[in-house]
Amino acid sequence: MRADIVEASEFPDLARRYNVYAVPKTVINDTAEVVGAVPEAAFVDALSKAVNPPPAQTSG
């Protein structure tokens, strides 16, 4: 796992790319996000869901 702490005001291109309006905002694998300083368990839950998305529904 890699963790970057990014100053949003110094890197406006990144802030725009990830729609950062309020901090802290954590982007996970470029695809999911957690806004705010959430409790540890909630963060881990979001992280697990982001990394292991539920299987897609199949018609067959």
Added chain:
Amino acid sequence: MGFLSDQDAAFVRKRLADDMKDDVRLVFFAPSTGGLALPGEDWEMAEYTRTILKEVAGLSDRITLEEHSMVSEPEVVARYGVDRTPATAVIGARDYGVRYYGMPAGYEFVTLLDLIIDVSRGTAGLTPATLDSLAALPADVHLQVFVTTT
């Protein structure tokens, strides 16, 4: 000391002495070294960052500052995987994959201190349940935590 007051410096020195365990390297990447300003690079921000890191390193025998150039040291840049400056890799007994992008000023100075101490201790005080969940994650997870000094 240019960044911290004498009182703040004493507080930081004590906190580092009390809470650190392993030595920590602050591996800093600026656009260039030696004061050469490249077009488009925010060398002023990089210089302020360098000043902050130098002061912190000066407050503990267990912290050393290494300075590198994004421009002239591509092999070091590749080794630490940084892609923009100013960047600081906080390295303890091993590289835990933590990078600080930007200037750790204002409230974020405390973030940097917490980071140094956590890396030094090799732990962030997480619960056992969290550690179990993290162990189950695939290896390639990238977190980007956006903060601001304002």
